Amino acid sequence: QSVLTQPPSASGTPGQRVTISCSGSSSNIGSNDVSWYQQLPRTAPKLLISSNNQRPSGVPDRFSGSKSGTSASLAISGLQSDDEADYYCAAWDDTLNGPVFGGGTKLTVL
Amino acid sequence: QVQLVQSGAEVKKPGSSVKVSCKASGDTFSSYGISWVRQAPGQGLEWMGRIIPIIDTANYAHKFQGRVTITADKSTGTAYMELSSLRSDDTAVYYCARGGSSLHPAFDPWGQGTLVTVSS
Numbered sequence: 001q002s003v004l005t006q007p008p009s010a011s012g013t014p015g016q017r018v019t020i021s022c023s024g025s026s027s028n029i030g031s032n033d034v035s036w037y038q039q040l041p042r043t044a045p046k047l048l049i050s051s052n053n054q055r056p057s058g059v060p061d062r063f064s065g066s067k068s069g070t071s072a073s074l075a076i077s078g079l080q081s082d083d084e085a086d087y088y089c090a091a092w093d094d095t096l097n098g099p100v101f102g103g104g105t106k107l108t109v110l
Numbered sequence: 111q112v113q114l115v116q117s118g119a120e121v122k123k124p125g126s127s128v129k130v131s132c133k134a135s136g137d138t139f140s141s142y143g144i145s146w147v148r149q150a151p152g153q154g155l156e157w158m159g160r161i162i163p164i165i166d167t168a169n170y171a172h173k174f175q176g177r178v179t180i181t182a183d184k185s186t187g188t189a190y191m192e193l194s195s196l197r198s199d200d201t202a203v204y205y206c207a208r209g210g211s212s213l214h215p216a217f218d219p220w221g222q223g224t225l226v227t228v229s230s
Contacts, residue, residue, distance in 0.1 A: 002154060032215065033215060033216075035215065035216040035217070037155075037217070044205055044220040044221065044222055044223050045147075045155065045205070045207075045217070045220055046220070047216055047217060047218035047219075050216035050218070051216070056218065088154065088155055090155075090215070090216075090217070091215065092212055092215040096171075096172070097169070098157055098159075098160075098169065098171055098210075099145070099157050099210050099215055099217075100157070101154060101155045101156065101157065102154070103154045104154040104155070
């Protein structure tokens with residue numbers, strides 16, 4: 001049981017826009033920044049979004065993040081076949097005094 | 111540009127210990143810290159703990175306290191994660207990643223991962 005809640009799956013067709021949600025509480029998302037990670041099959045996770053909405057150098061602007069209250073979202077526009085991956089959200093948790101992850105969302109490009 | 115390179119796959123017996131290394135190149139250890147995150151087969155990511163090498167302070171997730179030890183050798187830029195009393199459900203890919211502290215919570219970059227298999 002993950003501290004942050006994500007839908008287990010999401011899907012879209014090429015060119016579409018999809019969003020993935022991440023729900024937490026006042027001790028994590030409600031008071032700290034959210035980061036998002038992309039994990040392609042059989043590879044290590046890669047940072048996609050930090051500090052709620054900041055893209056590291058090299059991450060396409062098709063990926064965007066937002067946060068409101070105790071929830072966050074990752075949006076992917078212009079969906080491509082190589083976006084098919086698992087996506088994870090994470091945030092610091094003040095009560096647990098450590099970072100926590102969502103359970104991950106498997107994105108399928110139809 | 112920091113790169114993290116981990117040691118190779120391990121096969122261990124139940125009850126034994128494993129020690130995985132993570133060497134940083136391209137930059138020296140900073141105040142970011144080095145975290146260890148594991149991923150059991152078909153499962154999600156789980157934070158185990160973190161060390162901030164410049165102050166030699168480690169913190170652990172409650173679940174792993176007493177069983178995991180994270181250390182760092184500043185002279186070689188290498189962090190280590192040792193997990194003891196191994197059980198079959200410790201079979202997982204273990205990743206190191208820079209970050210995971212309250213000041214620098216995002217994890218970037220990540221090592222390539224080390225598969226630890228616990229089997230009799």
